[in-house]
Amino acid sequence: MNLIISGHHLDLTPAIREYVQNKLDRIIRHFDHVIDIAVILGVEKPSEKDKRQRAEVNLRLRGNVIHVESFAKDLYAAIDTLIDKLDRQVIKYKTKMQDHQCEAHKRMPEAPTAA
Template sequence: MNTLITGHHLELTPAIRNYVEGKLERITRHFDKVVEIEVILSVDTLPQKEMRQRAEVNLRLKGDTLHAEDTAQDLYAAIDGMIEKLDRQVLKVKGKIQDHRQESAKRMEDLTPTEE
């Protein structure tokens, strides 16, 4: 699994990097078929002189790509919101995969009609 964490208009400190990696461990515990994780942390400046912290992630799975993003006044709050959204998406994909599995022939009930 490749993890890429980048910062746009933001100095990426080791504390921020460790925080993001710690939060991403939660995702990889739920789902082990992750190929690549790309996290982009940025600061957007708005005309009203309001600073907005933005966190977005692209999670490449085997055969699928998930995207989540969140904005907040605090970078750590934006990261937490992004991880919550991504966690819900991963659990949904995992549930679809598990529901799609076929019952084994040994465990299926005999569906042949009985003659009376």
């Protein structure tokens, strides 16, 4: 699994990197068929008085890409809500994959007709 953490208009400290890696361990624990994860952390500046922290992730799985984003006033809060949303999406994808891999229902044998 490849993990890419990048920051837009933000300096990534080792503490932030470690925090994101520790939170992503929860996702890997639920579903280990992850190909790669790209996390983008940034600051949105619509105006000077209203600064919002942005966290988004692209999680590549076999045959699917899950994209989740979150906004908050605090970067750690944005990461927490992002991981919660991503966890729900991964569990939903996992149950869908498990349900579709079941055996197909066989046809019921026809009852012999009286001649």
